Amino acid sequence: MNDFAFYFDLGWKHIISANALDHQLFILALSAVYLLGNWKQVLVLVTAFTIGHSLTLALSTYDVIRVSNSWVEFLIPLTIVITALLNFSRKDFTAKSLRLNYFLALLFGLIHGLGFANTIRFMLAKKQSIALPLFSFNVGLEVGQIIVVALILLISFLLVNKAGLQRKWWVWGISTLAIIIAANICIDRWPL
Numbered sequence: 001m002n003d004f005a006f007y008f009d010l011g012w013k014h015i016i017s018a019n020a021l022d023h024q025l026f027i028l029a030l031s032a033v034y035l036l037g038n039w040k041q042v043l044v045l046v047t048a049f050t051i052g053h054s055l056t057l058a059l060s061t062y063d064v065i066r067v068s069n070s071w072v073e074f075l076i077p078l079t080i081v082i083t084a085l086l087n088f089s090r091k092d093f094t095a096k097s098l099r100l101n102y103f104l105a106l107l108f109g110l111i112h113g114l115g116f117a118n119t120i121r122f123m124l125a126k127k128q129s130i131a132l133p134l135f136s137f138n139v140g141l142e143v144g145q146i147i148v149v150a151l152i153l154l155i156s157f158l159l160v161n162k163a164g165l166q167r168k169w170w171v172w173g174i175s176t177l178a179i180i181i182a183a184n185i186c187i188d189r190w191p192l
Helices: 002-016 018-031 036-061 069-087 100-123 131-162 167-188
Strands: none
Touching (some): 018 036, 018 069, 018 131, 069 167
């Protein structure tokens, strides 16, 4: 049980800690187009992200895939910029028009998973099974993401549903904030 708690805590902190700004910004940009009534869609969305994240963690741990750390650290904030920019192209916010977000969450989850892959690879003993550590880490990751999304949806509920802010201004404001911060991170992490 100690292993479960240890890796759960790692997954949890991977999203919740102050050092997890890039993951928090990605979740913010990805979920900015949703409102509290869409909570089921957002739950599927963050689960798609976790699936992509865990897939590359597993592949990287088994040395099936390796990507230069400098490129991964650059690509992570780039996924935020792309996701936030796509939010400006939304004509409406229907479930059908937001289907692309599930693909983005899965695809960009693959990239984000590479960011932690080197760390977890060194933590596991050579002959240790990765099943429990990976499961525990992903449960912690999922719980952290759900808390971040719940806060975002609560704030959107208060501003859009209660205070009367137009939904597009909420989406555009959050997306602009994410672009500005993530673009600066991209510049700082430029790999060449």
